[in-house]
Amino acid sequence: MSDQPTSKEDHPTGEGFIPHLAVDAVIFGFHDKQLKVLLMQYSKTGLYALPGGFIRQNENLNDAAKRVASERTGLTDIFLEQFHVFGDLARHDPTPFASFMAANGTEPDADHWLLQRFISVGYFALVDFTKVTPTPDKIFDSCGWYHLNALPPLIQDHTAIVNKALDSLRIMLDDKLIGFNLLPEDFTMGDLQSLYETILGKSLLRPAFQRKMLGLGILERVAKKYSGGAHKAPYLYRFVYK
Amino acid sequence: MSDQPTSKEDHPTGEGFIPHLAVDAVIFGFHDKQLKVLLMQYSKTGLYALPGGFIRQNENLNDAAKRVASERTGLTDIFLEQFHVFGDLARHDPTPFASFMAANGTEPDADHWLLQRFISVGYFALVDFTKVTPTPDKIFDSCGWYHLNALPPLIQDHTAIVNKALDSLRIMLDDKLIGFNLLPEDFTMGDLQSLYETILGKSLLRPAFQRKMLGLGILERVAKKYSGGAHKAPYLYRFVYK
Known part of the structure; x- marks a missing residue:
């Protein structure tokens, strides 16, 4: 889908995307009794965030989540599941996007679409982190695994999103285990x-x-x-x- | 909140509301081994739908769900819980809204905001249906309880929303039972x-x-x-x- 705009630089007006609505992905990685989460670092800012993005006007919501996770991290074929929508007014904090744009040569107007309120649909996934090599896209300097008990500070309400995802994962584990495809075909x-x-x-x-x-x-x-x-x-x- | 526009007639341009985003409430009622769901009937159309509505720009998403459910049905103090977001392109079907508007004296333009694509956040609640008296607002002719196994045809994907809500309720029942407040303080x-x-x-x-x-x-x-x-x-x- 590289013929269509997907990153911030590519759609200065937000045209073609549903306004005020985002997706954020909490991708958990496990291996050998360790549980980690995938974080991105915005270019030239040092700011950590969950991989996230926006929904095209002509795209299914769940497809948008898969596309965004894939574009941001390079991961494909992961089973993403909705777990919660984050829609409080208090989560609105335009400073990270403004910092990112300023650090990368753009001074956005105060009414720039990216600085407006967003309601975000949270998705989670669970993968074996030794089997995937995350690769950041051009708006992020890095993309890597961080231990859940030693996360860096995250932008906006992303720490709360991680915590809610973990709660949901634990509650839904019995139901989701098959779909997540985490074990070899035969296991003990x-x-x-x-x-x-x-x-x-x-x-x-x-x-x-x-x-x-x-x-x-x-x-x-x-x-x-x-x-x-x-x-x-x-x-x-x-x-x-x- | 009657000083602000909330129903379709009141906001012909959708101003003040987040575009393309809705909430729909699946309100289950139980009593004496019966399980029912609350449905509305759009004025002068005979069309059945879940109680639903829109999110104000300056309103928390969860507050919007409570407000919408309360305005539509007259029910207050119900514990609404998010369960799924419905965001497929295939759910887009403007004909019910167009029929409703035509039947009530408005011929909407094809690009009217209500006829555009909506992504809907689904909420459910569970109440004792003998303890509440649903009361429709002015855009609905009726508001009443229908047996789950004998639902009338519903607009758009509302039947699928009801089914998904029931699945979610069953999965989450152990966790939600306290919050739903369905039993007397002491019970057998x-x-x-x-x-x-x-x-x-x-x-x-x-x-x-x-x-x-x-x-x-x-x-x-x-x-x-x-x-x-x-x-x-x-x-x-x-x-x-x-």
């Missing part, structure tokens, strides 16, 4: 428990965890193949609807 | 189970239900008062965070 109960523990940020007791997971009806046990000493290997499971 | 496990069964649309086994509810950590058992034969009365519970 230990793999699954480790994933849950990383996201929930706490240890779980194996028997209760296993009972709950089997009770959800989303797992099937894979028939063991005979391979000599393999009878001591743990059972493998896969998602029923995968 | 049977009261609680009946509420769940009504919303989930299926019977539940008492021992498993009781175990799950007590496991959520949101209930405390109320100390029994001595009152003669009352030792045979069922235990009463209340929400811990109520």
Whole structure:
């Protein structure tokens, strides 16, 4: 879609985009019991922000979220899910955009469309951060993974957006696990428990965890193949609807 | 807020409102094992719709949802919760608004702001329908409760919005139960189970239900008062965070 304007420099009037409405993506990365989040740094400002952008007049909202996340970060094929809309007046803070534009050679008018109030639809995704290489677009100097417990200050209400995304992810985990496609096709109960523990940020007791997971009806046990000493290997499971 | 324009007749240009963005409310009513939803009928058209409206430029999104639901239906003090944003291009269908305006003496231009694409933030609420008397505003002929399994045809994608709301309500029920304030301060496990069964649309086994509810950590058992034969009365519970 590089033939259409997508970044701030490209659409000084906002034409072709829905005004006052944005999308922001909280992309969680997990691996080896670590949970991180993907942040961008606006060019020449040092300001950290979630990857975000705007919705075209002729574009589905969910497609806009995918496009924006892909353009900003270089990530494709991630499963983005809506979790909350941030629409308080108090979140309106034009200073980061004004700083960005000033640092990059533009002095915006006070009524510039980017400095107006935005309501933002929050999306989250969960990926294995060792399997993706985020790449910033031209309006950002960097794009990288930050530990959730050591985030830098973020612009506007983006820290609150991250926290709300984490709450939502934890509540929706049982329902979203299949869609997020985080595990290999066949996995052990230990793999699954480790994933849950990383996201929930706490240890779980194996028997209760296993009972709950089997009770959800989303797992099937894979028939063991005979391979000599393999009878001591743990059972493998896969998602029923995968 | 009757000094400000809120209904279609009152703001022919849409000025003061955020363009392209709406809120729609799915207000579920339950009582005695029945689950209903509140629908409006546009004046002189026979068209059924969810109560919905628009967001003022100077208004928090969540406040707009409360105001719109209250103005449309006369209901106040209901706990509205965001559940999904409907933003597909395919939902754009200007014919109901055009019909409504034509039936009420206005021939709108094709580029009238109400006939343009809208992205709608869906909210739901759950109330005891015997405790509220819905009252339509001036742009609707009626406002009433309809059984979920016998809904009339609705405009645009409103039937899909109702279905998505019900899915979300069922998924989020454990988390939302306290906020929705549906039960008296003290209630029996049977009261609680009946509420769940009504919303989930299926019977539940008492021992498993009781175990799950007590496991959520949101209930405390109320100390029994001595009152003669009352030792045979069922235990009463209340929400811990109520």
